[in-house]
Amino acid sequence: MKELARKRDEDLIIKGRGLTTEYFRRDDEGNVESIDTALDHIDISIIKGRFIGIIGHNGCGKSTLAKNINALITPSEGSLTVCGMDVYDEESRMKIRSMAGMVFQNPDNQIVSSIVEEDCAFGPENLGIPSQEIRERVDRALSSVGMFEKRRNSPEHLSGGQKQRVAVAGVLSMEPECIIFDESTAMLDPEGRQDVLNLAHELNEKKGVTVLWITHYMEELTGADHIFVMDNGRIVMEGAPREIFARDEELVQHGLTLPGITLLSRLLKENGIPLRGVSLSVDELYEELMALW
Amino acid sequence: MFRNITLGQYYPAESVLHVLDPRVKLFGALVWIISIFLMDGLFSFLLATGFLMFLIIISKVPFSFMVRGLRSIMIIVIIASVFNIFFTPGNTLVEAGPLKITDKGIINAVLMAIRMFYLIIGTSLMTLTTTPNNLTDGLSRSLSPLEKLRVPVTDIAMMMTIALRFIPILIEETNKIMKAQMARGADFEHGGLIKKAKNMVPLLVPLFVSAFRRANDLALAMEARCYSSGKKRTKLNPLKYARRDAIAYIIILLFLAGLILMKIFL
Ligand SMILES: Nc1ncnc2c1ncn2[C@@H]1O[C@H](COP(=O)(O)OP(=O)(O)OP(=O)(O)O)[C@@H](O)[C@H]1O
């Protein structure tokens, strides 16, 4: 938080103030039956080039936040700027979508074409980019996700993790500054999950792409720079992973569970082994234990 | 299900026909359909046969592969031509009760079978040598003048692209649901037509639910990637004519001209 305060506004890629989204539930005659407040006056600031984790239990509003940032829905209330553009501005909507790309949960339902490279070209084609440049972008995007060799293949015969790589390439070809992964690993096997997470980290480190990693699993956030914990349409906790992971009672209250390794380190500490703090990974715990030996 | 049909299926090979612009092939298929109707008399028939054989040879698609997938369609062709045998008036050759076989009837039946066979082989030659995506491109470019009449050609092309992507997924899903239902005792194989149709209901409901969910997801994903309908789009691989396409156009037109001349003068 202190660091945030020091940062000037132009370093912020996403800035929301009092951001609110309400879904109206209507009965058969079209009268409003009830109002579902999916986002409740959220203030959020995200610094360019960071790896940001967003976590919360089912239905707490994570996807709604992502859709707001991608300009897929307009806020009911409050302000939101993405890459310096106002989401209320109709004109900049397409630009926002290309700047803040989105990778969804189901690998099958976001691939449009039956040829990998043509799917990857879908975004730039919609933006009206000249063919020659699309070619360059597609080749570059497919290479950076390691799918260049499969460019003429059909996505049908790819594994779940590979399909998500193609989806990432489809976003990269629009040359975004920010990529939102909305539970993009939820339908993958453990291997594919790790694979896509590593890819996101790689893009973040090598290309400086800001990553918003939305998930249910705490253990996917150990490498994040900053974590937002959401509950009931609000941001209830934020901070570095180590700070957040140390507040386990609060986390449990918000319906989350600590990763196994963090729990283990906590138990060890409670049982008299003088560890310094919570461990975020197996390697870290191992190092600490070896140091005590 | 749907496994043994080669009509509309792509056969990968490296041939002149494969690399031709899809617009040329679409035009060729159209000319071929017209020529089927122009074909009467021995010489025009020989010309068309020669042309078809020439195309089959340069396509590098094995003839056996072409025919294998047409078996079910051939049955329809045969039934249709059998009707011709019995219901064409002419000199009676054989008579059995109310059924009469006439000389004209036999000739008509044979001609009709040949016409339909040629029609199917000729058009499947196009789909066998053109990837579905390429074909979609060709169609949308060929039909783009209709855009002036407010026909949403680009949207239709997009729909075709999506259909190509999702039809295999939905077929696989159908199989999965069938197996799941069969494991719980559902029976899709026995009983009469009505019973079979009834048994399909528990299959269709989950299929529709899942199809709508997919459609919803996909629409969102497309929007997130800046798609909006009716907008002008560019292409990764725009269609471009090469010299060989011009030559192909000339050959097709020569063939058509030959048939027309024969029709007039022979
Ligand atoms: N299109 C919609 N219409 C009405 N209500 C909606 C709609 N989308 C979401 N909601 C409601 O808004 C709330 C937040 O939903 P959201 O999808 O943002 O949650 P989430 O955190 O992404 O959940 P999950 O972990 O299941 O993906 C939920 O209560 C949900 O029922």
Ligand SMILES: [Mg+2]
């Ligand atoms: Mg969600």
